[in-house]
Amino acid sequence: MAGKTEDLTLLGRESPVPASPEEAVLERVENPHADTDYLARFTCPEFTAICPVTGQPDFAHLVIDYVPDNWLLEAKSLKLYLASFRNHGAFHEDCTVAIGKRISGEIEPRWLRIGGYWYPRGGIPIDVFWQTGTLPEGLWVPDQGVASYRGRG
Numbered sequence: 001m002a003g004k005t006e007d008l009t010l011l012g013r014e015s016p017v018p019a020s021p022e023e024a025v026l027e028r029v030e031n032p033h034a035d036t037d038y039l040a041r042f043t044c045p046e047f048t049a050i051c052p053v054t055g056q057p058d059f060a061h062l063v064i065d066y067v068p069d070n071w072l073l074e075a076k077s078l079k080l081y082l083a084s085f086r087n088h089g090a091f092h093e094d095c096t097v098a099i100g101k102r103i104s105g106e107i108e109p110r111w112l113r114i115g116g117y118w119y120p121r122g123g124i125p126i127d128v129f130w131q132t133g134t135l136p137e138g139l140w141v142p143d144q145g146v147a148s149y150r151g152r153g
Contacts, residue, residue: 008027008077009027015076015080017080018081018084019087020087021088024080025077025080025081026073028071028073028106030071031068031070031071031072034068038068038139039140040066040067040072041065041066042062042063042073042075043062043063043064044062044063046059047059047085048086049089049095050086050087050088050089050090052091058092058121059118060095060096060116061146062082063117063144063146065112065141065144066107066110066111066112066113067111067112068109068110069108069109073103073106092116092118092121092126095116096114097114097130099116100114100130101130101132111133111134111136112132113131113132114129114130115127116129117144125149
């Protein structure tokens with residue numbers, strides 16, 4: 001975890017994908033607008049994890065919305081963290097909630113929500129949602145933009 005831009009260990013450097021989510025480093029930087037409520041969004045339309053039972057890949061479209069407080073989530077570290085799930089066995093619910101909790105623990109946002117829109121397994125899509133904190137009154141939060149399942153394409 002970093003604080004100032006010069007403290008970052010991944011940005012601007014060659015960085016291999018971590019072998020597991022536990023090994024992944026999430027970095028943060030100071031929020032230059034900590035006195036202002038605003039929404040930041042990360043979208044990962046090609047998230048992949050492994051089914052812990054079958055070993056088959058599972059795919060999801062993740063949308064992470066947060067209202068920063070003192071910290072911003074550094075994007076490259078998030079990308080590497082999410083990529084570390086490619087060989088990680090966990091159920092949809094576990095992946096989605098664990099990612100939300102990990103990010104929240106690192107950056108301590110005023111509010112955070114994650115939507116995990118999972119592609120079907122056995123013909124049934126599983127969508128998982130988690131949030132923490134209190135949404136500031138009057139803040140515009142757009143729809144996450146992922147349609148209900150109809151082929152998700």
